[in-house]
Amino acid sequence: MHRTLVVGHRNPDNDSIMSAIAYAWLKNATSADSSVYEAVRLGPLPHETRWVLERYGIEKPRVIAHVYRRVCDAMTKEVVSVREDATLLEAGRIMRDRNLRALVVTDAAGCYCGLISTRMLAELFISELDTDRPRHETLAQAVGGFLDKGALVLEPEALLKDVTESVLAASLREAIVLDEDGVCVGVLTRTDIARPPRRKVILVDHNESAQAVPGIDDAAVVEILDHHRIGDVQTTLPIRFLNMPVGATATIVALEYQSHPHAGLPAPMAACLLAAIMTDTVLLKSPTATDTDRAVAQWLGDALGVDALAFGIELFGSRDAASPPTVEAITGADAKEFELGEHRVLIAQYETVSLARVLEHEATLTAHMEKVRVERGYEFVLLMVTDVVAEGSQVIVAGRPSIVERALGISLHSGSVWMPGILSRKKQVLPRVLEQV
Ligand SMILES: [Mn+2]
Numbered sequence: 001m002h003r004t005l006v007v008g009h010r011n012p013d014n015d016s017i018m019s020a021i022a023y024a025w026l027k028n029a030t031s032a033d034s035s036v037y038e039a040v041r042l043g044p045l046p047h048e049t050r051w052v053l054e055r056y057g058i059e060k061p062r063v064i065a066h067v068y069r070r071v072c073d074a075m076t077k078e079v080v081s082v083r084e085d086a087t088l089l090e091a092g093r094i095m096r097d098r099n100l101r102a103l104v105v106t107d108a109a110g111c112y113c114g115l116i117s118t119r120m121l122a123e124l125f126i127s128e129l130d131t132d133r134p135r136h137e138t139l140a141q142a143v144g145g146f147l148d149k150g151a152l153v154l155e156p157e158a159l160l161k162d163v164t165e166s167v168l169a170a171s172l173r174e175a176i177v178l179d180e181d182g183v184c185v186g187v188l189t190r191t192d193i194a195r196p197p198r199r200k201v202i203l204v205d206h207n208e209s210a211q212a213v214p215g216i217d218d219a220a221v222v223e224i225l226d227h228h229r230i231g232d233v234q235t236t237l238p239i240r241f242l243n244m245p246v247g248a249t250a251t252i253v254a255l256e257y258q259s260h261p262h263a264g265l266p267a268p269m270a271a272c273l274l275a276a277i278m279t280d281t282v283l284l285k286s287p288t289a290t291d292t293d294r295a296v297a298q299w300l301g302d303a304l305g306v307d308a309l310a311f312g313i314e315l316f317g318s319r320d321a322a323s324p325p326t327v328e329a330i331t332g333a334d335a336k337e338f339e340l341g342e343h344r345v346l347i348a349q350y351e352t353v354s355l356a357r358v359l360e361h362e363a364t365l366t367a368h369m370e371k372v373r374v375e376r377g378y379e380f381v382l383l384m385v386t387d388v389v390a391e392g393s394q395v396i397v398a399g400r401p402s403i404v405e406r407a408l409g410i411s412l413h414s415g416s417v418w419m420p421g422i423l424s425r426k427k428q429v430l431p432r433v434l435e436q437v
Contacts, residue, residue, distance in 0.1 A: 004035045009206035010042045013334040018276035019204040019249040022269045029263040040064045051318040052275045056268035067199045068215035072156035074196035075186030084144035104184045111182040114147030151176045205249040207231045210337045247293040250276035254296045274300040278312030282388045286423040343379035349425045355387040369398035392420040407432040
């Protein structure tokens with residue numbers, strides 16, 4: 001049984017996490033293959049996400065750091081072992097019957113002590129060729145006295161690319177994988193690292209490698225569900241790639257639920273999807289919101305027995321109840337990196353129902369954005385603080401403002417600028433910035 005990870009973008013927003021949760025649930029309910037689908041995330045839970053998960057008793061997805069292939073992904077997990085007080089005869093019989101060249105030897109507590117190998121047995125017999133010692137006497141000795149302790153020892157979470165060279169160079173064919181208690185959980189041979197399986201990943205809410213989980217090039221992307229421009233994620237095989245110009249990835253996931261009616265729609269999943277549509281479309285007011293989003297939101301609201309809009313307003317309210325919003329929450333929660341010619345830029349968006357309260361911290365925000373810009377070498381860091389009630393965004397820029405000024409037709413000389421009607425990074429800000437290249 002293997003595991004397929006369902007993951008949104010870095011600095012995850014509500015849509016990224018909720019779409020992953022709801023799509024993983026649907027895949028587990030409908031998929032004919034033997035895979036288990038697990039929603040994971042690449043960063044902290046946004047406040048509104050936490051609010052929905054706690055309210056509906058949904059498990060928080062695990063945070064993962066990367067999808068590089070690890071030792072535990074490639075190792076042979078069925079470890080055949082004997083205790084150190086077993087006889088050479090017992091060990092030899094197991095090796096013969098199981099067609100093995102070596103056995104893991106453990107102490108009474110089950111911890112790894114060393115290996116006993118056919119080679120070791122052969123050497124023992126050869127050394128005794130010219131003696132009169134009866135063979136049964138030799139074979140009655142305990143394996144503990146003949147251990148090979150020279151095997152390479154690895155940790156299960158170590159990256160395969162980091163250990164490959166030492167495995168190939170090791171004198172013993174088997175490398176031993178030990179957990180933190182010293183118990184052998186696998187054996188890694190040269191054959192195992194010749195063609196290690198890639199980790200399987202489904203991307204939701206993004207398809208650009210700069211926004212994807214580290215190690216994406218080492219993994220197999222098996223599906224993509226997204227509502228952003230087509231980026232640069234590459235695959236070796238044809239895959240299912242659902243890209244639709246709708247307001248939220250959650251809308252696409254909800255349409256998948258509609259095409260699998262037998263799977264059902266549990267209330268917690270309806271809540272995840274409705275919450276994601278409401279935050280991503282700014283209460284369906286964003287120019288990215290389509291009639292499809294409106295129809296799907298209505299369908300989800302009916303399933304949940306709530307008014308979709310009232311649910312959305314309560315959701316945004318829960319975000320602002322976290323007082324005061326931290327600088328990291330505002331600049332980091334939904335920040336995305338883009339390539340702009342040879343430059344890299346960061347564009348973040350924070351939606352609120354109380355703009356004034358966020359702008360009280362404007363000086364701190366700008367200072368933090370400048371720090372992030374310098375540390376990571378961005379041309380500029382742009383923050384849209386979007387007021388979902390007043391329906392517009394305050395645009396704050398750290399770094400070279402001229403590109404932003406030209407793109408958006410604004411002047412940033414006096415600091416930040418209020419832009420009425422600007423609600424969507426994807427549709428109203430990003431294309432205009434990208435056109436400047
Ligand atoms: Mn989205």
